[in-house]
Amino acid sequence: MLAAPMPVHAAGPPVSDYRLANGLELVVIPDHRAPVVTHMIWYKVGAADETPGKSGLAHFLEHLMFKGTAKHPAGQFSTVVAAFGGRENAFTGADYTGYFQRVPSEKLKTVMEFEADRMNGLALSEDDVLRERDVILEEESQRIGNNPRARLGVQIDAALFLNSPYGKPVIGWRHEMAQLTRDDAVGFYRRFYGPNDAIVVVAGDVEPEQALAFAQETYGKVKPNNNIAPRRRPKEPPPVAARRLSLADPRVEQPIMERAYLVPSFATAAQGESEALEVLAHVVGAGTNSRLYRELVIDRQVAVAASAWYDSLALDMSKFGIYAAPRGGVSLPDLETALDAVLTQVKDKGITAEELDRSKNKLIADAVYAHDSQVSMARWYGSALTTGATVDDIARWPDRIRAVTGEQVRAVARRWLDLRRSVTGYLVKDDRPPVEKRL
Amino acid sequence: MIRLIAAVLAGLVAFVAAPASAMTIEPIVSPAGIKAWLVREHTVPLIAMSYAFLGGSAQDEPDKAGTSAFVADMLDEGAGDLDGKTFRDRLERHAIELNFGVTRDYFHGSLRTLREHGEEAFELLGLALSEPRFGLDAVERVRGQELAELRRELSNPNSLAGKNWWRAAFPDHPYGRETRGTPESVARIAADDLRNYARRVFARNGLVVTIVGDVDPEIAGRLIDRAFGALPAENALKPVPDAIPRGLGRRIVIELDVPQAVITFGGVGIARHDPDFMAAYVVNHILGGGGFTSRLYREVREKRGLVYGISDNLVWLRHAAIVIGSTATRADRTADTLEVIEHQLRRMAEHGPTEEELTAAKSYLKGAYALSFDTSSNIASQLTEIQIDDLGIDYIRRRQALIDAVTVADARRAAKRLFGGELLVTIAGKPKGLAAGRAHE
Numbered sequence: 001m002l003a004a005p006m007p008v009h010a011a012g013p014p015v016s017d018y019r020l021a022n023g024l025e026l027v028v029i030p031d032h033r034a035p036v037v038t039h040m041i042w043y044k045v046g047a048a049d050e051t052p053g054k055s056g057l058a059h060f061l062e063h064l065m066f067k068g069t070a071k072h073p074a075g076q077f078s079t080v081v082a083a084f085g086g087r088e089n090a091f092t093g094a095d096y097t098g099y100f101q102r103v104p105s106e107k108l109k110t111v112m113e114f115e116a117d118r119m120n121g122l123a124l125s126e127d128d129v130l131r132e133r134d135v136i137l138e139e140e141s142q143r144i145g146n147n148p149r150a151r152l153g154v155q156i157d158a159a160l161f162l163n164s165p166y167g168k169p170v171i172g173w174r175h176e177m178a179q180l181t182r183d184d185a186v187g188f189y190r191r192f193y194g195p196n197d198a199i200v201v202v203a204g205d206v207e208p209e210q211a212l213a214f215a216q217e218t219y220g221k222v223k224p225n226n227n228i229a230p231r232r233r234p235k236e237p238p239p240v241a242a243r244r245l246s247l248a249d250p251r252v253e254q255p256i257m258e259r260a261y262l263v264p265s266f267a268t269a270a271q272g273e274s275e276a277l278e279v280l281a282h283v284v285g286a287g288t289n290s291r292l293y294r295e296l297v298i299d300r301q302v303a304v305a306a307s308a309w310y311d312s313l314a315l316d317m318s319k320f321g322i323y324a325a326p327r328g329g330v331s332l333p334d335l336e337t338a339l340d341a342v343l344t345q346v347k348d349k350g351i352t353a354e355e356l357d358r359s360k361n362k363l364i365a366d367a368v369y370a371h372d373s374q375v376s377m378a379r380w381y382g383s384a385l386t387t388g389a390t391v392d393d394i395a396r397w398p399d400r401i402r403a404v405t406g407e408q409v410r411a412v413a414r415r416w417l418d419l420r421r422s423v424t425g426y427l428v429k430d431d432r433p434p435v436e437k438r439l
Numbered sequence: 440m441i442r443l444i445a446a447v448l449a450g451l452v453a454f455v456a457a458p459a460s461a462m463t464i465e466p467i468v469s470p471a472g473i474k475a476w477l478v479r480e481h482t483v484p485l486i487a488m489s490y491a492f493l494g495g496s497a498q499d500e501p502d503k504a505g506t507s508a509f510v511a512d513m514l515d516e517g518a519g520d521l522d523g524k525t526f527r528d529r530l531e532r533h534a535i536e537l538n539f540g541v542t543r544d545y546f547h548g549s550l551r552t553l554r555e556h557g558e559e560a561f562e563l564l565g566l567a568l569s570e571p572r573f574g575l576d577a578v579e580r581v582r583g584q585e586l587a588e589l590r591r592e593l594s595n596p597n598s599l600a601g602k603n604w605w606r607a608a609f610p611d612h613p614y615g616r617e618t619r620g621t622p623e624s625v626a627r628i629a630a631d632d633l634r635n636y637a638r639r640v641f642a643r644n645g646l647v648v649t650i651v652g653d654v655d656p657e658i659a660g661r662l663i664d665r666a667f668g669a670l671p672a673e674n675a676l677k678p679v680p681d682a683i684p685r686g687l688g689r690r691i692v693i694e695l696d697v698p699q700a701v702i703t704f705g706g707v708g709i710a711r712h713d714p715d716f717m718a719a720y721v722v723n724h725i726l727g728g729g730g731f732t733s734r735l736y737r738e739v740r741e742k743r744g745l746v747y748g749i750s751d752n753l754v755w756l757r758h759a760a761i762v763i764g765s766t767a768t769r770a771d772r773t774a775d776t777l778e779v780i781e782h783q784l785r786r787m788a789e790h791g792p793t794e795e796e797l798t799a800a801k802s803y804l805k806g807a808y809a810l811s812f813d814t815s816s817n818i819a820s821q822l823t824e825i826q827i828d829d830l831g832i833d834y835i836r837r838r839q840a841l842i843d844a845v846t847v848a849d850a851r852r853a854a855k856r857l858f859g860g861e862l863l864v865t866i867a868g869k870p871k872g873l874a875a876g877r878a879h880e
Contacts (some may be wrong), residue, residue: 033482034462036809066731075741078731083799085806102558134744140773142701142767146596249596250696254587288515289531294524297580303581304587325585358532365534365553372483373814425468 015210023196037204069121116205195226248430267316267388281310350410475648486652489819493645495611505620548804596867642674705763718853727751773870791851
């Protein structure tokens with residue numbers, strides 16, 4: 001163990017942050033209300049770290065991590081977790097891959113042992129890999145192929161990111177997914193998995209020292225992986241042209257529009273800008289009190305839905321998104337004009353003191369609500385820590401939001417909500433008769 | 440192996456007993472006479488409430504399906520002296536969350552607030568329930584949103600497979616109507632229909648309430664009265680007849696141009712108060728419960744790679760019980776997938792689970808229960824379900840023994856009842872090569 005524990009006090013319980021000698025970071029968030037723990041391991045590797053041509057590999061490996069190790073054959077980990085009534089799953093993002101189990105507190109060390117074992121002990125057969133490749137192709141159909149709105153999102157990302165790997169879908173492009181091999185998966189695993197780029201987050205009924213002792217006895221025995229290199233991905237050039245696209249799909253019964261702007265994440269932003277973008281997204285598009293909803297849905301009645309969001313948690317540049325669905329008889333260009341008028345108003349006049357207060361209160365209250373859930377807390381810490389934030393940054397979230405001024409909100413709106421930084425996508429019905437395929 | 444499992448079980452008793460003992464459920468009665476369950480929880484400074492009124496979408500008029508769901512969407516659109524904008528401003532300024540939803544039998548609601556804004560939160564909810572405005576502008580706007588969503592679902596294979604399953608299983612019964620209605624039925628609903636529904640359903644006699652949070656019984660009682668005290672004493676519900684699912688043995692294909700066919704399958708279930716319910720619950724977990732260990736998951740996904748997800752559930756309604764599951768697969772593998780599913784169901788019906796499977800499933804179901812009580816809101820909604828099912832305030836403590844009591848013979852009997860009959864199957868997509876010789880529509 002290198003570092004001493006660093007208890008961080010803020011709203012909620014003190015959080016402990018440790019680093020083991022092999023580089024693994026351990027974060028413990030105590031919650032003693034029920035005798036259960038949520039144990040998550042977050043690897044600092046995601047779809048954005050894939051080699052070009054191998055899209056979907058990070059997610060594919062996530063699936064394959066359930067195929068067993070030399071020590072524990074396939075299914076044993078899941079069977080053991082199920083035997084004590086635990087739940088488990090895994091997830092992959094552009095910047096991280098995570099695995100979690102929710103189990104009785106006294107089983108924490110057991111799941112740590114299994115998780116430490118598959119950190120470098122994965123044993124894959126050719127058959128496992130081929131069958132699982134069929135599964136991820138079905139997953140792609142379910143998430144994207146069967147869902148026109150998800151297809152639009154994929155196209156917008158691809159157009160927004162000119163150079164960053166964030167332009168690829170996390171699940172991958174189908175033609176590349178279909179060619180992934182066992183060697184690809186093993187190579188990715190050896191290159192990126194190891195204690196020195198892993199963060200273990202434990203939320204629940206455990207004392208920090210106890211969790212540390214368990215971690216040292218399990219994860220502490222895994223040697224660092226010397227192949228792991230700092231994450232340096234291709235960066236976006238300054239965007240200079242507004243991009244537009246239109247996706248026609250025969251299944252569209254309700255047209256929609258979405259827009260994404262390239263904006264800084266917490267990790268890439270100047271101080272205070274990311275927080276101002278959070279407030280901006282809230283005022284502009286969170287819920288029925290937001291500008292977009294009030295103007296477009298209630299007052300002008302040109303939309304049936306309108307919202308905005310901002311994702312601060314990304315290692316590289318991130319996105320500010322806008323979504324609107326027109327009311328019957330309103331065209332997408334007319335809706336877009338109305339939407340742009342709302343944004344222009346915010347850029348010209350800023351937001352009111354009342355809007356600023358209301359949004360800050362809600363964003364800070366959301367953090368209090370998050371303290372009610374082990375899973376929410378563990379997810380928050382894991383996703384922030386794998387995208388460049390520190391435990392201290394997270395603990396200071398209420399203060400960071402409280403410090404945002406109305407002038408800062410207006411400034412980020414003017415600076416970042418610039419059409420040249422954006423892609424606007426329409427989703428419309430494809431009315432062409434289907435072409436008969438000859439088989 | 441048996442020794443190992445025994446050791447695991449011994450460890451579990453203390454664990455599963457813990458949520459019950461760590462969590463004391465107090466039955467309380469408000470000054471106005473409304474009964475509720477209270478769990479005092481002082482760690483996080485918030486109050487969560489879950490409640491339900493008897494009378495869900497089954498109370499919609501036959502030609503106005505979606506009325507109850509429409510009401511749920513309208514309750515933050517203004518009440519009493521407050522117009523919609525003012526009402527929602529007051530909610531957001533205090534970070535108060537009110538949610539409303541509808542199932543076939545119940546109108547559900549939840550509330551979450553920071554403790555300091557408790558009075559405001561319960562007062563706003565009280566206004567919403569007893570004096571909803573249903574203003575014409577808001578009604579038309581919300582109708583537009585609902586129609587947009589319903590139109591979108593017309594090409595969503597998951598919705599289509601599911602809705603058509605219910606329609607075919609319960610023709611001429613309120614359960615066969617879509618909870619959210621259809622574009623045609625929603626177009627027919629007037630503001631008076633919404634008022635009428637609220638008047639008939641929002642009453643104190645069909646109400647169950649659970650409060651979890653940093654409050655004592657006296658404050659909780661006062662808050663409950665703020666929310667529900669002004670409601671009429673008696674509801675005015677139409678009777679809903681008992682029903683059993685029909686259409687068993689049918690396969691209905693809903694043609695849709697999607698890469699993946701969505702399959703919904705199901706049949707006759709087992710009622711919540713049937714003596715075989717717990718055995719059925721355990722058996723169904725073994726066949727197709729969530730997690731990575733069920734037979735369907737292993738056979739359909741792990742061994743054959745046919746699908747991404749597959750599971751099935753017991754659904755118990757007040758007037759019917761079903762078992763229903765779903766999955767999605769490539770068009771040219773639809774027939775294979777269905778064949779594996781049907782084979783697994785038959786096998787389970789004929790032989791039941793193994794002793795080992797039964798032991799493992801019991802162990803899982805007992806342990807996993809604690810995880811459902813992990814947040815204040817989840818505790819509240821779980822306890823509301825226990826009240827709805829009329830299982831008693833000591834159910835959490837008794838549940839262990841009920842699961843342990845399931846024998847292999849019980850499990851076999853329940854398996855035969857659940858999976859021994861024919862299935863109703865709906866498929867949305869472009870399935871190829873479905874087995875001939877069966878009803879295929």
